[in-house]
Structure formats: structure tokens, C-alpha cells
Amino acid sequence: MTDLLLLFTQQTINGIYLGCLYVLVALGLTLIYGVMNQINFAHADFVTVGAFAAFFVATRWATKWLGLPDTTGYLLSIVAALGAGALLGLVVNAAVFAPLRNRGDELRPLIATIGVSVLLENGQLALFGPIPFQFDSPFAQHTIRLGRIFFSQQSVLVVIVAALAIGGLYAFMKFTFLGKALRAVSQDRETAGLMGINENFLIALTIVIASALAGMAGALLGPVIVLTPFAGASVIVKAFAIVIIGGFGNMEGTIIAGILVGIIEAFTVQYLGSGVIDLVVFVLLLVMLVVRPTGLIAERREENV
Amino acid sequence: MTALLEARALRKSFGGVRAVEGISLAVPERAIFAVIGPNGAGKSTLMNLLSGTYQPDSGELLFAGRQLVGLPAHRRVRLGLARTFQKIRLFKQLTLLDNVLAGFHIHHRIPAWQYLLPAAAFWRDWTRCREEGMALLEFVGLADRAFERAGALAYGQQRMLEIARALATGPKLFMLDEPAAGLNSAEVGFLLQRLIDIRARGITVVVVEHNMDLVMNVADHVFVMDHGEYLFQGKPREVQDNPQVIEAYLGGEFVGGVAA
Amino acid sequence: MSVPVRAADGGAAPRAPVVARRGEGGPVSAVAAALRRPVRWPAYAGALVVIALLPIVLGTPYWRGILVVCAMNVLLAMSLNLVIGYTGQLSLGQSGFFAIGAYVTTVLLKSHGWNFWLAAAAAVLAAGVVGLLLAAFAARLRGHYLGIASLGFAVIVYQVLINWESVTKGVRGIYGIMPPPPVALPGLPEISFGNQAALFYLVAGLALLVYLVLDNLVRSPIGETLRAIREDEISAASLGVDSARWKAFSFGLSAAIAGMAGCFYPGFVGTLVPDAFNIVESFTMLAMVIVGGMGTMIGPVIGAVVLTFLPELLRGFGDLRLMVYGVALTLVVLFMPGGIVQAARALVARRAQGGPRA
Numbered sequence: 001m002t003d004l005l006l007l008f009t010q011q012t013i014n015g016i017y018l019g020c021l022y023v024l025v026a027l028g029l030t031l032i033y034g035v036m037n038q039i040n041f042a043h044a045d046f047v048t049v050g051a052f053a054a055f056f057v058a059t060r061w062a063t064k065w066l067g068l069p070d071t072t073g074y075l076l077s078i079v080a081a082l083g084a085g086a087l088l089g090l091v092v093n094a095a096v097f098a099p100l101r102n103r104g105d106e107l108r109p110l111i112a113t114i115g116v117s118v119l120l121e122n123g124q125l126a127l128f129g130p131i132p133f134q135f136d137s138p139f140a141q142h143t144i145r146l147g148r149i150f151f152s153q154q155s156v157l158v159v160i161v162a163a164l165a166i167g168g169l170y171a172f173m174k175f176t177f178l179g180k181a182l183r184a185v186s187q188d189r190e191t192a193g194l195m196g197i198n199e200n201f202l203i204a205l206t207i208v209i210a211s212a213l214a215g216m217a218g219a220l221l222g223p224v225i226v227l228t229p230f231a232g233a234s235v236i237v238k239a240f241a242i243v244i245i246g247g248f249g250n251m252e253g254t255i256i257a258g259i260l261v262g263i264i265e266a267f268t269v270q271y272l273g274s275g276v277i278d279l280v281v282f283v284l285l286l287v288m289l290v291v292r293p294t295g296l297i298a299e300r301r302e303e304n305v
Numbered sequence: 306m307t308a309l310l311e312a313r314a315l316r317k318s319f320g321g322v323r324a325v326e327g328i329s330l331a332v333p334e335r336a337i338f339a340v341i342g343p344n345g346a347g348k349s350t351l352m353n354l355l356s357g358t359y360q361p362d363s364g365e366l367l368f369a370g371r372q373l374v375g376l377p378a379h380r381r382v383r384l385g386l387a388r389t390f391q392k393i394r395l396f397k398q399l400t401l402l403d404n405v406l407a408g409f410h411i412h413h414r415i416p417a418w419q420y421l422l423p424a425a426a427f428w429r430d431w432t433r434c435r436e437e438g439m440a441l442l443e444f445v446g447l448a449d450r451a452f453e454r455a456g457a458l459a460y461g462q463q464r465m466l467e468i469a470r471a472l473a474t475g476p477k478l479f480m481l482d483e484p485a486a487g488l489n490s491a492e493v494g495f496l497l498q499r500l501i502d503i504r505a506r507g508i509t510v511v512v513v514e515h516n517m518d519l520v521m522n523v524a525d526h527v528f529v530m531d532h533g534e535y536l537f538q539g540k541p542r543e544v545q546d547n548p549q550v551i552e553a554y555l556g557g558e559f560v561g562g563v564a565a
Numbered sequence: 566m567s568v569p570v571r572a573a574d575g576g577a578a579p580r581a582p583v584v585a586r587r588g589e590g591g592p593v594s595a596v597a598a599a600l601r602r603p604v605r606w607p608a609y610a611g612a613l614v615v616i617a618l619l620p621i622v623l624g625t626p627y628w629r630g631i632l633v634v635c636a637m638n639v640l641l642a643m644s645l646n647l648v649i650g651y652t653g654q655l656s657l658g659q660s661g662f663f664a665i666g667a668y669v670t671t672v673l674l675k676s677h678g679w680n681f682w683l684a685a686a687a688a689v690l691a692a693g694v695v696g697l698l699l700a701a702f703a704a705r706l707r708g709h710y711l712g713i714a715s716l717g718f719a720v721i722v723y724q725v726l727i728n729w730e731s732v733t734k735g736v737r738g739i740y741g742i743m744p745p746p747p748v749a750l751p752g753l754p755e756i757s758f759g760n761q762a763a764l765f766y767l768v769a770g771l772a773l774l775v776y777l778v779l780d781n782l783v784r785s786p787i788g789e790t791l792r793a794i795r796e797d798e799i800s801a802a803s804l805g806v807d808s809a810r811w812k813a814f815s816f817g818l819s820a821a822i823a824g825m826a827g828c829f830y831p832g833f834v835g836t837l838v839p840d841a842f843n844i845v846e847s848f849t850m851l852a853m854v855i856v857g858g859m860g861t862m863i864g865p866v867i868g869a870v871v872l873t874f875l876p877e878l879l880r881g882f883g884d885l886r887l888m889v890y891g892v893a894l895t896l897v898v899l900f901m902p903g904g905i906v907q908a909a910r911a912l913v914a915r916r917a918q919g920g921p922r923a
Contacts (some may be wrong), residue, residue, distance in 0.1 A: 027600055033709070065672070096895060107855060110897050111855045111856075112895050116891070118890060119895065122885070122891060126886075233845075237720055240713050245835065278721075281719045282721045285717045286702070286714060289702060289717075314771060357802075358799065379804075380805075382803065387804075390803070396793055397796065399792060403792070406789050407793040407801070408804050409786070413786045415785075420782055421781055422914050423781060427785070435596075439596045443730040449595055451598075452595075470804065
């Protein structure tokens with residue numbers, strides 16, 4: 001292998017790993033948008049809550065109190081973060097989304113999610129303070145070597161978990177009645193009623209799934225990012241870009257876009273420096289919006305007049 | 306009679322589905338020109354092509370001799386084309402009067418600085434628009450509800466408000482997309498009379514319609530479409546008696562009045 | 566539902582709809598009501614008095630500083646309301662224009678030795694031009710897509726501020742920025758803007774002027790056009806409205822006003838760092854518009870005042886105050902869907918209708 005090809009492969013692998021993290025965050029946004037046409041700005045904070053939940057499970061409860069090995073503790077913390085995210089989603093839906101639905105207005109729920117975001121960020125600030133937490137994954141220290149290409153166990157773990165989550169989501173959507181109903185709703189709001197399913201339940205379910213994914217992403221992101229109460233914000237703007245690039249509400253598009261952005265980020269770091277990542281991603285986003293306003297793979301629909 | 310609006314071989318398809326296939330028509334000045342046809346005949350697409358909401362894939366469209374193809378909808382309004390929509394599109398959160406006032410958009414003559422500091426010209430325009438707006442509301446029987454929200458109106462009244470709003474643009478050609486849909490017979494009668502009044506004011510009317518009572522009673526000329534193509538045209542009586550037309554309607558879906 | 570319509574036979578002779586004489590076209594009272602011009606000068610006079618009194622009532626330097634911030638927030642909220650409330654375009658990038666106003670002023674002032682007022686004018690112009698660029702996106706994108714595109718714009722501005730170190734000094738920031746230079750009016754003592762009361766009078770006076778201009782604008786045919794675009798673009802096009810052009814107008818003007826707020830910010834704070842223009846600032850402005858009541862002139866002003874002072878009044882909660890702020894924001898949205906203005910109007914209407922007990 002030439003050095004250039006080697007570098008290319010190495011960065012692509014790094015990019016896929018990063019992309020999987022972004023996909024997990026962005027998928028939730030897309031799911032929620034698909035079903036209820038709503039942007040959730042608090043999604044970032046679901047990620048942070050997941051990260052903190054994982055941190056305490058991995059570094060305190062599982063290892064110090066239960067005496068489990070580090071690796072088991074971390075795996076357990078991923079599950080715990082998933083649960084924390086789901087629980088939070090359930091609460092936020094009941095308190096904010098559900099009461100605001102069907103008021104025929106997109107903006108107010110948007111502001112409400114900003115309110116929730118402020119609340120969650122500052123709630124965590126009060127609990128954990130502004131000093132970053134050191135959250136190390138026991139898998140991050142071990143590198144795997146394939147020829148001259150290196151990657152950490154952590155990145156393998158992330159890719160596996162992301163693949164499992166995406167696979168599980170697809171299986172759910174494809175093979176279960178509820179999943180089919182969910183797809184139906186995201187395509188056409190009125191069909192759900194025809195299928196005899198309570199729309200409120202479907203929406204609650206979507207938010208819980210989305211939040212669980214965000215929480216889990218938090219556990220996986222925790223060791224990568226600077227873990228403060230505002231950590232989620234650094235990821236979420238990129239997740240928004242991914243959702244748009246993939247086409248709002250389009251799951252396949254989101255997955256492709258997420259991986260793509262991950263790879264772009266890896267190469268940007270390599271060639272332009274880490275300071276300009278957001279710049280590159282968002283300039284690409286704007287270019288994308290000019291060229292294909294409905295996303296990578298969504299088809300254009302002419303407005304019915 | 307000269308043709309105010311002339312279409313030549315208009316074509317439009319959506320993702321391979323041919324909605325309008327080679328339609329040619331000539332709307333004489335000061336006529337009430339009706340376009341009829343069974344559901345899915347392409348009438349609404351034709352209307353959208355005429356008004357500029359869609360652009361045709363091919364064909365020509367002439368308004369008073371001027372080529373319309375390529376001209377966006379808002380530019381056509383300045384030439385004197387106005388329209389209503391099949392699915393009513395009012396400014397629902399605004400009052401009736403504000404809906405109509407928006408229709409004067411192309412008719413304001415105010416020096417730019419007076420938008421910041423209103424002076425004589427501004428207030429002259431202000432008064433004129435409100436007087437004319439109220440007169441238009443009166444014309445469609447809604448003047449006493451001028452300050453209510455448009456969304457609060459009953460369905461038939463919303464259709465009439467849309468007509469008043471479109472008339473505010475001061476059209477030469479007024480196109481109505483199924484104006485009688487969802488109206489009861491008293492409302493249809495009122496609408497019919499208003500169409501005659503509008504024509505009496507020198508405005509040419511094109512009406513895409515399902516309601517045969519309306520078409521047979523007011524149209525001077527009826528143009529029949531089926532599956533996006535031209536089927537027949539002529540006087541209402543001729544259309545009514547044409548076996549092709551009857552078959553198209555009976556073969557598809559029966560619309561009351563055709564066989565009568 | 567039966568609809569009361571006129572006799573179907575058209576018994577009355579059809580009236581000429583387009584040329585009506587005064588008083589003839591409809592029920593006289595309705596026409597008279599339509600022609601009644603709003604009287605607004607007492608409200609403006611009142612606002613002047615309030616602005617004049619505020620720095621006297623809130624006399625400490627601390628509260629006067631808050632007043633200056635408040636006046637800037639009022640400008641920002643009004644600017645955003647023009648785009649969101651009146652034109653119906655979701656814009657989450659307002660902090661970008663605020664930043665352009667602040668940085669263009671400061672860089673011209675400090676690095677190029679421009680006079681403050683000239684630099685400020687250039688900054689307002691620059692923000693307005695960039696606003697026109699963003700409007701190009703608004704012409705093609707709708708709803709949330711535009712929201713994220715404008716958010717992307719704000720992120721790009723923020724990133725440029727961080728990365729373009731040769732001009733912006735990056736995250737290290739620019740220090741020692743002086744307030745606007747003193748103004749000497751003939752016959753009066755020199756006005757120094759190092760005095761926060763004077764700075765407040767300047768910014769609040771500008772805000773009042775902007776309010777007056779916008780108020781006239783939204784009541785004019787231009788306001789009718791913008792609202793038509795907000796309600797339904799296809800319908801507006803059927804009335805001859807070129808929505809791309811009017812969106813550009815709205816975005817351009819809005820951006821220029823946000824830029825104007827930005828001009829005064831660096832001189833007030835004394836330093837300029839990119840973090841002051843984090844995208845979160847855009848959300849705060851949006852919150853002001855929504856909490857006050859979007860699509861009304863006074864709503865964003867009220868929203869800006871409430872959300873500027875609320876965190877200050879909540880200082881008693883210590884670390885929890887921003888959390889309480891979040892709760893308050895959510896509760897307002899939940900229980901006052903039309904913002905404070907609509908809630909107040911509903912209250913007044915209920916009083917007027919059935920008395921306090923009804």
C-alpha cells in the first residue's frame with residue numbers, strides 16, 4: 001500500500017467511527033421530525049444526560065460499588081444511558097411535547113424545546129458543575145492493528161453498537177406492527193388514524209426511541225468529548241446539518257449523511273486542522289441546500305395546488 | 306371576437322404522468338369560458354399552467370398577443386390575470402378586509418419615503434384601498450364581516466372572499482378553479498349572478514367547473530377535457546348533446562346535470 | 566351549515582365593485598371603521614417619557630448597564646420579529662448579523678482608524694448586505710430547512726470569527742474598545758457615552774426610532790405584502806407578490822437592524838470575543854419574540870424586557886437561576902401560546918365582555 005492510500009484508508013475508518021456517533025444522535029432528530037414535524041433542540045441535552053448517566057454507572061456504581069470489571073462496567077453504562085435517555089424522553093414528551101401538539105404551530109414547540117434545553121443544561125450545571133469530567137473508556141486504550149492501519153477497540157465497539165441499533169430500528173420498522181404504523185405516520189399523518197392506532201402513543205414511542213438513541217450516543221461520546229453540562233451542544237449542530245443533508249425525516253439519508261460527515265471531518269482534521277471542522281461542514285450544508293434543497297436522496301415533490 | 310388568451314399545444318407531465326397533453330384553446334374577450342371534464346381530466350393542471358403556478362413542458366401561451374410561457378405567476382398578475390384556487394387558499398389569520406387589501410399589491414402608488422413617514426400620497430392610497438376593498442366585500446356580500454378573521458368564515462363565504470381578493474388585483478382575465486365546489490344551491494345562484502356581474506364589468510372569465518348547473522347557465526363557451534386531452538368544445542347546448550361528452554362522463558363518473 | 570347569502574336572483578342591481586364612492590359601497594359603519602386611522606402619538610410620547618425616566622429610576626451603574634443590554638435586546642428582538650413574525654420565515658441566524666455589526670464596527674475602528682459613526686454605518690450596511698445573501702436561501706427553502714440553513718449561517722459566522730485570527734484576533738478577543746466618542750451638540754454640554762445613562766438614551770432612542778419606522782412599515786401596503794407571504798406564498802403570488810424580492814427586503818432590513826444593535830455592543834462591554842455570538846444567542850432572541858408575542862409590534866419589546874430582567878430578578882436563586890429561566894420559558898410557551906401580548910389582550914377582552922366575575 002502506498003502511504004497516501006494508507007492515510008486515506010486510515011482516515012476513512014476514523015471517519016466511519018465518528019460518523020456512527022453522529023448517526024446515533026441524528027437518527028433521533030430525524031425520527032422525531034418524521035413523525036411530528038418537529039425540531040427538538042433539547043436533543044443535545046439528552047445526549048449529555050446519557051453521557052453523565054454512563055459516566056456515573058461506569059466509574060462509580062458498576063465498578064466501585066458492584067466491583068465489576070471496567071469493561072463490563074462500561075458496557076453496562078451504555079445500557080444505562082439508553083434507559084436514562086428513554087426515561088427523559090418519556091417525561092419531556094408528557095410535560096412539553098404532548099400538551100403542545102396539534103396547536104397548528106411549529107414555532108412554539110420549538111421554543112419549548114429550547115426552554116427544556118436551558119433547563120436541562122443548567123440543572124446539570126447545578127448538579128455537576130462546570131469543570132469537565134474525565135470519562136475514560138476501558139476500550140480506548142487497546143488498539144487493534146491491521147497491517148499498517150490502527151484503530152481502537154472503542155471505535156470497533158461504537159461501530160458495532162451503532163450497527164446493532166440501526167439494525168434493530170430497521171427490524172422494528174419492518175417487522176413489527178407498531179414499527180409499520182410508525183413509518184405510515186411519518187409518511188402520512190392521517191393514515192395512522194386509519195390503522196386504528198393512537199397517534200399520541202406512536203409519538204410518545206418515537207420520542208422515547210429517539211431519546212434512548214441519544215442517551216446511548218452520550219455514553220459512546222462521553223469519552224470522546226469534553227464532558228460538561230454543555231457537551232451535547234458541540235455535537236448537535238452537526239447532527240442538524242446531517243439531518244438536513246440526509247433530508248429531514250429520511251432515515252437512510254440520515255445514515256448516509258452521518259457517515260459522510262464523519263469522513264469529511266476526519267479528512268478536514270488531516271488536511272485543514274480541527275479548528276475549521278464546523279466551517280467545512282456548514283459550508284457544505286449550505287451548498288447542499290442550494291443544489292438539492294430536499295436532501296441527498298429525497299425526491300422532489302411538487303406542491304399540490 | 307378576438308382571443309384574449311390563446312393556448313397552443315400545451316403539455317405538462319409529472320414524473321411521467323401526462324396531466325395535460327397538447328391542449329389548444331382560445332378564450333374570446335369578454336366571454337365566460339368554461340372548462341369541464343371528469344375527475345383527473347387535467348383541468349386543474351391546465352388552470353395552473355394558465356396562471357403560471359406551473360410552467361408547461363412545451364407549447365405556447367399568449368395573453369393579448371404576449372407570450373406567457375416562462376413568466377412566473379406573480380408577473381402574470383401585472384398583465385391582468387387573476388385566479389382563485391380549488392383548495393381555498395385564503396390568508397386565514399388575517400381579517401377579511403386585510404385579505405382583500407393584499408390584493409391591491411400591484412396598484413399602490415406611494416413614494417418610497419412615505420412608507421417610513423406617511424404623508425398625503427400614502428393616506429390617499431390608504432383611503433382608496435379601504436374604500437375599494439369594502440366595496441369588493443360588499444360585492445360578495447361580506448362587508449358586514451370585514452373585521453373578522455377569514456378563517457372564521459363558512460366554506461361558501463371563504464370562496465366568495467377569495468373572489469373579492471382576486472378582483473382587487475383589477476384583472477382583465479379572471480380564472481376560477483371550481484368555484485362552486487362545496488356550495489349549496491342558494492350559494493351557487495349567488496355565485497352565478499356575480500360571474501355575470503364580473504363579465505358585465507368587462508372582465509373575461511375562465512371557469513373550471515364540475516357543477517353543470519353553473520356551467521350550463523352562465524358559460525358562453527364550454528371546453529371539454531378528458532385524460533388531459535381535448536375532447537370537444539362548443540356552446541353549452543352542443544356540449545350537452547354530444548355523445549362523446551356524455552360517454553366520457555358516464556364512463557367515468559356521473560355528474561348531475563349532464564344527462565338532463 | 567347554511568350560509569346567509571343575498572337573493573340568488575341578484576335582485577339588487579350589481580354595484581360597480583372597483584369604483585365605489587365613499588359611504589356607498591357597504592354598510593356605512595363598516596366603511597367608516599375601515600377608514601379610521603389609528604392614533605399613535607400618545608403611545609410614542611409615553612414611550613419617550615419612560616425612556617427618559619428609566620436611568621433615573623434604576624440609578625446604579627449595574628442597573629443602567631442592564632438597561633443598555635435591554636435596549637440592544639429590544640432592537641434584536643424587533644429585527645427578528647420582522648422576519649419571523651411578519652414575513653413568516655424561520656430564521657435562527659440572527660446572532661450572525663449581530664456579530665457582523667459588532668466586528669465590522671470594531672475592526673474598522675481599531676485596525677483602520679475609522680470614526681465610530683462611519684464604522685457603525687458601514688457595519689449596518691454590511692449586515693444588511695449579508696442579510697440579502699441569506700434571503701437567497703429563503704427564496705428556495707421553507708420552514709425548518711430555512712431554520713437550519715440560517716442556523717448554519719450563524720455557525721459559519723461564529724467559526725469565521727474564531728478562525729480568521731489576523732482580523733478578529735480569534736478566541737483571544739479584542740480588548741480595550743472605547744464607547745462611542747462624545748457628541749457635542751451646540752448649546753448643550755458634551756454628551757459622553759462612557760456614561761451608561763447616555764449610552765442607554767442613545768440605544769433606546771434608536772430603538773424607538775426603529776420601532777416607529779417598523780410600525781409604519783407593517784401598517785403600510787408593505788406590511789400587507791409581508792403578511793400575505795407569511796400566510797401563503799402561492800396565494801400571494803396569485804396577487805402579484807414577488808415573494809423572493811420581499812423576503813430579501815425583510816431579511817436585509819432585519820439584518821441591518823440586528824447589525825445596528827451590534828455596533829454598540831463592543832463599546833459597551835469593552836471587549837469582543839466570538840463566544841458572545843454563539844448560536845445560543847439566536848435562540849435567546851427567538852425566545853424574546855415568542856414570549857412577548859410574535860407578529861405584533863409591541864410583543865418582542867415586552868419579550869426582550871422580560872427576558873433581560875428575569876435572569877437578574879432571579880439572582881436570588883443563585884446557580885439555579887438559569888434553570889428557573891428555562892422553566893419559565895417553557896411554561897410561558899405552554900400556557901400563553903400567543904405570548905404575553907395575546908394573553909393580555911384575551912384578559913382585557915374577557916373583562917370588557919362579561920365583567921370580572923364572568
